[in-house]
Amino acid sequence: SSGINAEYGDSHVDKRGYLHKKGELNKGWQNRWFLLKGNMLFYYHNAHDTEPIGLIILEGCSINSCTTDNTTFTITFTSEGARTYHLCADDEESCSAWINALQRSSYSYLRAQVERLHEQVLALEKKKGM
Secondary structure, eight states: OOHHHHHOOGGGOSEEEEEEEEOSSSOSEEEEEEEEETTEEEEESSTTOSSOSEEEEOSSEEEEEOSSOTTEEEEEEOSTTOOEEEEEOSSHHHHHHHHHHHHTOSHHHHHHHHHHHHHHHHHHHHHHHO
């Protein structure tokens, strides 16, 4: 099977790269290959795997940088009992790039952007008509 990692060419992937993920049961940090496609964050054992070992759908969550460490961030879901994912990048720049990409990936963020652009168009049309 081709799997999602092999299936998506660069034009369809918003971000990809290695991050360290804290295990849910094994509390150690594991190096994982992550692939962001729209609001879906897939993760794999490594970049050569074709089948993901996990998927995080980035809706109803917040992405926050860790206050004590510039390379660590969390994906926290608002629903009760939902898992919080702890992720760590190799450096501050990479961490910041991942946070920005993840924060912009949700449907609600995209909808808000479209609404804001629509309001700007309406304001311009109104200005033109005056």
